[in-house]
Amino acid sequence: MLAGKRVLLIIGGGIAAFKSLDLIRRLRERGAEVVPVLTKAAEEFVTPLSTSALAANKVYRDLFDLTDEAEMGHIELSRAADLVVVAPATADLLGKMAGGLANDLASTLLMATDKRVLVAPAMNVRMWEHPACQRNVAQLREDGVLFVGPDEGEMACGEYGPGRMSEVPDIVAAVETALADGPLKGKHVIVTSGPTHEPIDPVRYIANRSSGAQGTALARAISAQGAEVTFVTGPADVSPPTGVKVVRVKTAKQMLDAVQDALPADAAVFAAAVADWHVANASDSKMKKTKGGMPDLEFAENPDILATVSQMTKGRPELVVGFAAETDDVIAHATAKRDRKGCDWIVANDVSPETGIMGGDENAVTVISDAGADSWPRMDKDTVARQLAAKIAEALT
Template sequence: MLAEKRVLLIIGGGIAAYKALELIRLLRGQGAAVTPVMTRAAAEFVTPLSVSALAGEKVYTDLFDLTDEAEMGHIQLSRVADLIVVAPATADLIARMAQGRADDLASTLLLATDTPVLVAPAMNVRMWQHPATQRNIKRIQADGTRLIGPDDGEMACGEYGPGRLSEPAAILAGIRAMLTVGPLSGKHIIVTSGPTHEAIDPVRYIANRSSGAQGSAIAAALRDLGASVSFVTGPASVPPPQGVTVIRVETAAQMAAAVAAALPADAAVMAAAVADWRVANASDSKMKKDGTGQAPALQFIENPDILRDTSASKQRPKLVIGFAAETDDVLSHAAAKLARKGCDWIVANDVSPATGIMGGAENAVTILSASGAEVWPRLPKDEVARRLAARIAEALA
């Protein structure tokens, strides 16, 4: 619950502004006080009267309102909040944040504060993918701003892809995570999850049976302890948890690039089942039978070693954790991987078909580190995640 917490909610101008009304209702339901600020463009999509009625407080819109400046200056307004949330955050507002501009009330509040900021972007897919927007996102993240979303989905303009505002419940989960005072508060942790898909041709690919369930559970457990989680996920069958920054990828190369871009971090948990190899001669068109009965010859090249590269990075996290999913000689293979990759821990498990672990609801793991091996009993994956998160919190304390 968010009782006695105050959220300064900045509503940007976009069609997704209507979701801010539901977010206010959810926040008030959790006991939080909401101070609403609207940009001039936001008032074109939702009315200040509606926002004020739901928040139970006055809506602030004008930087140069003399009455407001006498009663509560814009500097004070930004500092009495426990958290500043920008939802929806338009491409324009994000650009002004990145540039450090202060040409309206919203941007001035964001510049004149040291209060934590959570941004929920919402914009057209092409605007989101534009290099300028991506540069601005990286800039505000480097400044300490946390991100939630955007989601993939259908846009009001009819296009489909990333750029859709996260649902209010997901934003609420992110707010709760940021306001949670836990042992991992203030820590940034990268979690990789799910399989990767390596193309053979436009309709076929190489993959594995990873569901992403364990990685998703780990991200949620770290979030619950107060961590800011960058969740880099391949095409998993289990949805990502709410309240984390979701970065969707398909291939191992894309995952490697996403992990590198998410650094620096305090810890990295590499739970993804990354394909070791990819097809070097993947076809641009669907491969056809040629009537000879001969299968096409596939040439393979090695994929980036994300665990090894992260362990050797100049921005190496304090704690790097790898996973070893094996079908035989589990502990010997895991110990060799620990030595070879340069990471701090290896979480080893037996994924041979008889165990039902890959794609199942339970896991049985052994934690290998320089201090030895710690065998855990077979547990639900959520409980494995909670125990691992607690161990990570101890290591980072």
């Protein structure tokens, strides 16, 4: 899958650097050329000789190498790659990337590149959870940097929690996704997913039972078709896919703002289960039980994200796909929703409690379009996603 691709691999200084040697081997097995870059700290964990031998390529280490820099080597290195991978991505490297620092070869390459960057963070759990690190991660995600991991587990220091570098097969899969040359290459697709949480007070909210599994599978499948995906997700039960730009939101209003910020796009797939209403008189402090009875909650309609984008007069995506989760008269209600909203397709499904679809691993959908209603058999959500992604690719190409 990676034949002919050139990966610039920046190895940071952490105990997880030993995994990067296996990563080099696995990428080369799939046909990729790997050009390794070692930070000074990385040389404390892996040697230039072993790295070069596995990569069958020169190892780059020094920004001020007279031979390499005679032709502005750091610019050439950063531009010649198809993808830049940082593994392990230490807290120091993430901080430099977020802050725009360029004081060594690795950070200079990251500043100079015009290619996509995929990072695999690895650090102590306390470092990962530190507010400064989380600010840097949020900034990098906003900048479009792709993330794989970190995983949760036991650390070399003996502590347990998130911060372990992802396993090599997961990083390889993320590289393959980032370099996918599918029919949607060059297209930008927005995918929404998960529920929204509409606050009642600081500790209570209105939500639904959506796990976000179908939207996540869709984002992954569309990305695998080669598209650049902006994934706008509410507080889902499942982790977002790798290889996509992730925008996390909580409320329907935040989701609409994120979608509008992500435009223009070639297609928009609205798989999120957005709450129809929010509490207009939400309290800033926790509501208390009183002898006077239940609190008087005033409800107001949330913005209609699907209708807003479908009915745009300027800059509307070529293809707008909505979802309709119904419990009765599924096709009739979904067809009416498509007409009312103005979208191109509606993906309808029956989420009655007895189906187990809401929050489950399987789905049975009917795709409603100008061509009529196309009902698919029940299958796992990943298969539904792949078939729908293929249908989207066919429509856009």
